[in-house]
Amino acid sequence: MMKTRVHNFNAGPAALPLAVLEKAQAELLDYHGLGMSILEMSHRSAAFDDLMTQVDEDLRQLMGIPNNYKILFLQGGASLQFDMLPMNLLPKDVSADYLVNGVWGEKAVQEARKLGNTRVAASSEETNFDRLPNLSQADFDPRAAYLHFTSNETIHGNQWAETPKPPPGVPLVCDMSSDILSRPVEISKYGLIYAGAQKNAGPSGVTLVIIRDDLLERIPQNLPAMLDYRLLAEKGSLYNTPPSFSIYMLGLVLNWLLGLGGLKEIAKLNAKKADLVYQAIDQSDGYYRGYAQPECRSLMNVTFRLASTGLENSFVEAAAKEGLIGLKGHRSVGGLRASIYNACPVEAVEALVEFMADFHCRQGKVGRT
Numbered sequence: 001m002m003k004t005r006v007h008n009f010n011a012g013p014a015a016l017p018l019a020v021l022e023k024a025q026a027e028l029l030d031y032h033g034l035g036m037s038i039l040e041m042s043h044r045s046a047a048f049d050d051l052m053t054q055v056d057e058d059l060r061q062l063m064g065i066p067n068n069y070k071i072l073f074l075q076g077g078a079s080l081q082f083d084m085l086p087m088n089l090l091p092k093d094v095s096a097d098y099l100v101n102g103v104w105g106e107k108a109v110q111e112a113r114k115l116g117n118t119r120v121a122a123s124s125e126e127t128n129f130d131r132l133p134n135l136s137q138a139d140f141d142p143r144a145a146y147l148h149f150t151s152n153e154t155i156h157g158n159q160w161a162e163t164p165k166p167p168p169g170v171p172l173v174c175d176m177s178s179d180i181l182s183r184p185v186e187i188s189k190y191g192l193i194y195a196g197a198q199k200n201a202g203p204s205g206v207t208l209v210i211i212r213d214d215l216l217e218r219i220p221q222n223l224p225a226m227l228d229y230r231l232l233a234e235k236g237s238l239y240n241t242p243p244s245f246s247i248y249m250l251g252l253v254l255n256w257l258l259g260l261g262g263l264k265e266i267a268k269l270n271a272k273k274a275d276l277v278y279q280a281i282d283q284s285d286g287y288y289r290g291y292a293q294p295e296c297r298s299l300m301n302v303t304f305r306l307a308s309t310g311l312e313n314s315f316v317e318a319a320a321k322e323g324l325i326g327l328k329g330h331r332s333v334g335g336l337r338a339s340i341y342n343a344c345p346v347e348a349v350e351a352l353v354e355f356m357a358d359f360h361c362r363q364g365k366v367g368r369t
């Protein structure tokens with residue numbers, strides 16, 4: 001007998017759509033009548049070739065990716081992109097600009113610093129990333145190799161509602177790991193987008209890189225093969241064995257999104273879910289306190305606090321008893337975090353909001369005795 005599935009608020013790897021898991025289960029032993037699993041198949045086979053083509057097409061359709069961009073399916077996570085990006089696109093004689101709105105952006109610039117010249121054009125570290133950097137005071141380098149930002153800071157729970165605008169001619173680079181596919185984006189504003197799949201796009205193991213063709217021309221010769229965007233693009237991400245099962249799962253997620261009506265539709269659902277949780281926070285008379293400032297609140301990762309760490313621990317424990325999992329905040333920020341990515345259903349969010357009211361009520365009474 002199957003145990004009931006929990007309400008999963010994990011930050012990553014995170015919930016996958018039930019329909020996707022069921023489909024993977026149904027075809028696990030026999031993929032498309034070929035008598036073997038996708039897990040057992042050559043990445044040079046016609047069937048796998050078809051799969052890669054389909055995933056590429058579906059991602060292009062969903063995100064509106066023009067033909068002058070390549071999509072790469074890589075390994076190593078978003079963290080490897082912190083290094084691959086400067087190795088490929090940061091020449092010795094110039095520097096790269098970074099907007100830092102959380103720990104991931106900070107890691108990105110720390111890695112790039114090992115490989116070339118960097119500048120922090122703006123940061124919100126001063127207030128421990130409870131907001132976005134103030135762009136009106138940003139110090140942009142008009143000659144920067146690129147401007148890097150993190151569209152959604154998974155740990156602090158802040159998100160750019162509007163795409164920051166780099167100086168003319170400076171390519172915009174985005175770590176979109178925790179909000180890719182959550183809302184429509186205008187790809188033509190970007191030079192490069194990267195994202196580990198395991199937050200919002202699929203399982204861990206595959207990392208997406210979407211890169212504009214003209215940037216491929218700037219890549220130096222003789223980079224190590226596995227770190228060379230141009231070579232990986234030329235080989236259609238098949239220079240070596242790709243993370244085939246993760247790409248397959250990503251494909252199922254894309255298919256699920258297309259079935260829902262695409263990114264505009266999922267964005268509406270995401271806004272509705274986030275609204276429910278933030279309302280529960282804001283209408284609790286200060287019992288729950290949002291971590292990120294209201295104007296930059298993430299629709300993906302809702303970060304909030306209670307009056308004490310003890311109370312927060314009780315919250316996490318009591319929630320787990322009710323089947324609400326993954327609500328502990330990241331160790332670098334503390335507090336609580338509900339990750340409500342695409343695959344987190346509205347019902348799970350409703351259960352959370354109900355639990356929050358319930359917990360407040362019970363603990364409030366305890367407090368008064």
Ligand SMILES: *Cc1c(COP(=O)(O)O)cnc(C)c1O
Pocket residue numbers: 012076077078079080104150152153154175176177178196197199
């Ligand atoms: C999770 C995350 C990363 C790190 O991803 P890995 O795939 O574990 O390397 C980087 N950036 C952001 C915004 C993330 O959410």
